[in-house]
Amino acid sequence: MSVTAAPDAAHITYHGADFEALRRQDPQIAEVILGELGRQSDSLQLIAAENFTSPAVLAALGSPLANKYAEGYPGARHHGGCELVDAAERIAVERAMALFGAQHANVQSHSGSSAVLAAYAALLKPGDTVLAMGLSYGGHLTHGSPANFSGRWFDFVGYGIDADTGLIDYEQVRTLARHHRPKAVVCGSISYPRHPDYAAFREIADDVGAYLIADAAHPMGLIAGGAAPSPVPYADVVCATTHKVLRGPRGGMILCGAELAERIDRAVFPFTQGGAQMHTIAAKAVAFGEASTPAFSTYAHQVVANARVLADGLAAEGFAVLTGGTDTHLISADPAPLGVDGKTARGRLAAAGLVLDTCALPYGDGRGIRLGTAAVTTQGMGEAEMARIAVLLAAALRENVKARAEVLEMTRRFPPYPG
Ligand SMILES: *Cc1c(COP(=O)(O)O)cnc(C)c1O
8 A cells, every 4th residue: 555645745655554574574573463363363352342443543553653752732742743643633632522522532541541540540539439330240450459550549449230130239339329428439340231320320429429430441432333322421531442342443532521621631641641652542533533434333233233132142042141131242141051160161262263251240259251242243243143153152162163163164254354
């Protein structure tokens, strides 16, 4: 691919990332990259947090914007020569605000965890109490794990779920909020397959004078496509990743109202981060552009339709599907009725080319499995394929060797990067 730049740079011809040159210079790393592309192409990526970015996003990521130092924000940088990367960041911010209907967007967070760290830094002081979903019910590391800054620096209280329904028990959340008087309430999870009731969380936060932080790292792409409710009208701060269902580059973002804009921006830079990654920010802009198209909305709705069929198929095969199904791209299930725990299941499924994660189970200390439909839907698979994948998951658990061959055949019909 060869591109000639705009009129004022008509002498520039850019040939894009040159893989052949990399292969000549560094065959060791080239082999890893090719091998990984082969692995991604020859197995089914059912990890709920993964997706396939577009070639356009990859092109922006592998561009010379990676060379630019840009501490600060557009128009107020600590380095010279930032005029063009400023334009990229302004475009990314404007697109994010328009896409999610937010008054302010910060697109500099290096990851979802960095976004949450910045949100806490903007709103809290060390030692403050925070109410979030307990880690054994699906809370993220940044929601109070003792191994993470969150658990070390803040006093986290965990809410759970109703033991019978598997759903968030909002009365329990309210009771805990009234008892512990948190400075912030966090909603969002890594494995809860239902929509949080953002209005209920807002009301509970208001009741005790707490901030509401929505950690929408998982559903942000569904929200962009209109396939999930948005926390933006309810939460003081919305944190997200750009690489899950949203299908952009690996990174984070933060949305908030105008009144918190400056605090959030200062919490990202200079408080928790240094120079912005301008190639990633340009790639985020490309992804936001893609996510605002009707095709992406169709995609997001298909992701959910696919997850529903996959969840039903898993239940029919005997898996215990948590909450009885899903509203999102994500399914959490216990394979115990099939005679294996989550860890054994993950290994057997990986051997058949079915790649997924284990997850905490809200009961006992065994592990379940967590899977999602974002990546396979990007590959063009629909409900018929999901029904078949459910059958293959059960077959692979029984170590039926035919499963691997059929997975490979499916990947050939639906290559992630055709051509
Ligand atoms: C994925 C996720 C994160 C962290 O994102 P990273 O980019 O891995 O740091 C934070 N919170 C939730 C709820 C997530 O699902």
